[in-house]
Amino acid sequence: MKLPKPRKRGESYRIELMFNGTRISATRDTEKECEQWAMLKLLELKTNQHLKEDIKQHYPFSALMSKYYEEVGKSLKSKRFIKISINQFIKTYPILAETSIHDITPQILTDWRNSRLKKVSSASVLRDISLFSAIFSYAQKELFLIDKNPFSLVSKPSQPKARNRRISEEEIALILDAHDYQIGQVPSKQEHFIAWVFLFAIETTMRQGEILSIKRSDIYEDYIHLPMTKNGDARDVPLLDSAKELLKLIPNNGSEKLLDISSTTFQNMFGNRIRKIGLTDFHFHDTRHEGITRMVRKRKIPVEMLAKITGHKTIGILINTYYNPTATEISKMLNESN
Incomplete structure (x- = not known):
């Protein structure tokens, strides 16, 4: 900032500064003294301004x-x-x-x-x-x-390898037994409904939250309409005959919601039962892996159509993350095509 020139006032000199809209002045005996005062004053004002800017409110x-x-x-x-x-x-x-x-x-x-x-x-x-x-x-x-x-x-840790956890028939039997439920049984207790959701997830590839949010008005003869899904879009989930049979087991209690279970209750109960029976490295979301792989293996559904069912926008994620056939299953599929 260029210093203003001091002005003579009688036997002395006067100098004026403008800083942040404020006028500051001083009177000294000589021009040199005025200029020295101005330089020191500007330094003081700028230092105080920076200190004020650096003192910020504590915000935890x-x-x-x-x-x-x-x-x-x-x-x-x-x-x-x-x-x-x-x-x-x-x-x-x-x-x-x-x-x-x-x-x-x-x-x-x-x-x-x-x-x-x-x-x-x-x-x-x-x-x-x-x-x-x-x-x-x-x-x-x-x-x-x-x-x-x-x-x-901050550097992010490396992405973990995609899960390829499948669910065996023995594990399905263990999970149903842990919830005191049998296939074809009409659910009457909360633990029965949780077991039913587990089976329905495998048959539809639907996520846990999607199943718990189903409204009766969104159930049609051949599909279930999901107004809102994880990726923000609506989706229609086609129903296999096995899924339709499971839906018939749910009694109509007059509620618009198909199931009266909160996500918190479901996760706590299902997680506790899984731990009690000693299943390791098991997540409910593995039902999605299992359901998708079964659809390809048993129904021979092409990947483009599978993406419509599951709601995946990226085919690569669907193939590399969720479709997990074993080497034996791939060998059988190749031989069946001959």
Whole structure:
């Protein structure tokens, strides 16, 4: 900034400065003294301005997470996951949770990532990073609290290999027995309905949440209409005869919803039974792998049509992640085509 020239006022000199819209002046005996005062005053004003800019309000990460959930998260389909992840973070990392977002650096987050990787799988860490990065982006682009997202400089762990877990007939029998249920039985207890959902998932390749959200008005003779799915689009799920037979078992209690089970209750009960019978490396979502593979093996459904059934927009993900035939099954299919 160019200094203004001092002006003579009687036997002395006067100099005026403008800083951020404010006029500041001083009177000295000589021009040189005026210029020295002006240089020192400008340095002082600029230093104080920078100090004020650097002093930012303490804003705990936990407060930002709570605001994100209230303003954004609870309106998303993944709200349950978001709520659980936030609560788990605050409980497990209380010091980091109470650290101001202005003080959280990429190095701090990298240390957190490494600590987290010692406790959970890389897939879980990737989900956490995706959520918490979205929260920081919200602070940056919607609240204008920070200039940069610190996660932008944090390396993500490698993607885990796609699961290829199949479900054997022996495991199906164990799961049904654990829920005191037999194929063809009309469900009467909550554990029966959970077993029924397990069987229906294999026959339709539908996700757990999709089955629990079915409304009777969306059930048609040959398909079930899903108004909203994981990828944000509606989907019609064709029904095999085996799936139609399962639907006939559900009594009509006058409710619009086909099943009166919450997602939390389902996951807790199903998970507890799976652990009790000692099934290792087993997820309910494996029913989707099994159902898709069976459709190709038994029904000879081409992959383009299969994608319509499952709702996959990317054929590569469907083939590489969900269609998991064994080498023996592929050999039999090749020989049957001769």
